Amino acid sequence: MSTVAGVRVDNRQVDSTIASPEPVLDPESREWLSSLRGSGRERDEAVARLHELLLRAARFECARRRPTLPHLRGNDLDDIAQQAADDALVSVLAKLDTFRGASRFTTWAYKFGLLEAAVKLRRRAWQGREIPLEPETWSLFAGAEIEPDESAEQSELLETLQQAIADVLTPHQRRVLVALALNGVPIDVLAERLNTTRGALYKTLHDARRKLRGHLDELGLSLETPEEAN
Amino acid sequence: MERPDLKQALGRLLGPAEPEIGCDECFEQLDRYVELELAGADADAAVPGLRAHLAGCPACREEHESLRALVGGEQAL
Numbered sequence: 001m002s003t004v005a006g007v008r009v010d011n012r013q014v015d016s017t018i019a020s021p022e023p024v025l026d027p028e029s030r031e032w033l034s035s036l037r038g039s040g041r042e043r044d045e046a047v048a049r050l051h052e053l054l055l056r057a058a059r060f061e062c063a064r065r066r067p068t069l070p071h072l073r074g075n076d077l078d079d080i081a082q083q084a085a086d087d088a089l090v091s092v093l094a095k096l097d098t099f100r101g102a103s104r105f106t107t108w109a110y111k112f113g114l115l116e117a118a119v120k121l122r123r124r125a126w127q128g129r130e131i132p133l134e135p136e137t138w139s140l141f142a143g144a145e146i147e148p149d150e151s152a153e154q155s156e157l158l159e160t161l162q163q164a165i166a167d168v169l170t171p172h173q174r175r176v177l178v179a180l181a182l183n184g185v186p187i188d189v190l191a192e193r194l195n196t197t198r199g200a201l202y203k204t205l206h207d208a209r210r211k212l213r214g215h216l217d218e219l220g221l222s223l224e225t226p227e228e229a230n
Numbered sequence: 231m232e233r234p235d236l237k238q239a240l241g242r243l244l245g246p247a248e249p250e251i252g253c254d255e256c257f258e259q260l261d262r263y264v265e266l267e268l269a270g271a272d273a274d275a276a277v278p279g280l281r282a283h284l285a286g287c288p289a290c291r292e293e294h295e296s297l298r299a300l301v302g303g304e305q306a307l
Contacts, residue, residue, distance in 0.1 A: 060300050103261035106303050111261050114296045118289070154236060161243065181242045187253075187289045199254040202287060206252070209245040209286075 014033035022056035029105035036096060051089050053106060057113030058084035065121050072124065080124065095147070122186040131193055132183045133175040157221055164215045180205055241285075250282035256290045264298045268305060 025033070035046035058081040066077065091112050099108055165174060179185040180201070187198050187205075194201070251259070259277045266273035274281045284291045 057300060061296050064296060064299070079241055102259075103265045107261040107297070110300055111257065111293065111297050113295055114300065115257065118293055118296070122289070157240075177243070181245075187287070198289065199252055202253045206245065206250070207284070209243070213244055215248070 023101040025101040025103060029099075029101055033096070033099065036093070047089070047093070050092060054088040054092070054107055054113035054116075055081060055085035057110040058082075059089065059115040061114045061117035062121065065118075069121065069125060069180075080120050081117060084120050085113060087110040088116040091191055092178055111192040119188045122188050123192060126186065126189040131185050131190060133179050133229055147153065157216075160216065160219060160221060161212065164212050168211050168215050169208050173211070176201055176204045177208045181209075234258075245286035248280040248282045249279050250286060251277075251279040252283070253287060253290055256280055256287070258285050260290075260294060260297060264294065264301055269304050276286060 032046065032050075035042050036050065037043075039044065059078070060128075061084070062077040062081045066072075069077070072080075092109050099105060102108075165177065169177065176190070178188055179190050187201055191198050191201050259280055263273045263277045263280050284294055297299055
């Protein structure tokens, strides 16, 4: 067991810390770092340029999500983008010394703008909505398509899964799994409501999934590897 | 409305079978991973466990898609 970036890592997770030589900064990234670490007018202008860059990323994210947020007006989205850029600017400046040049500076900075906007938009979409956490009320995979020739085997799998969720998981693991994996609650929304972090919640989800897989393996139930957990 | 596919539902529930990194590590590595992808390099070999994490975490997957689209779009200009 080890710790990587604050996330406990076990034998089902991997340490992706790559042993590689320190990257050489490209000239543009060097210029960004130099001017942001400078003083006076040079730094002020660099901070303004950085804010523009982050605002571009935040607006890009807002535009991508706009079709899924019909209740938000253009002004609302621009306010969210501005707030996201402001918050991302604080994060980038605070973490400037952690930039090692593994990518271009602009790519590194963009991810902060995108993250802040995405988190704000997910939270806005769930504002005022109750988050279903309890397992008693859900119907596992209600309406899921089951091929007739596979229905018996899949019905057994579903029944076993439901039982395993009830019996094998801790109450916290069950609540997190039900909210994130069954009810589609965004992880940032649940993290805010439970006063925790995305990383901590994903660790709980990961442990719950591992328990379920282990339980099904013990029962000899074959599982297909999911290609993508939408 | 299309009904949910059982395989997708199982995917959401059980997550990736292969080893994966966590959300924090994913964010740390995402910029490097995207640039490797866009350069046509083997990003999965360079950052093991990130692809699996994207399969299991919708939020990180969305952010990966956005960063790739944003940076890729600028490179195409």
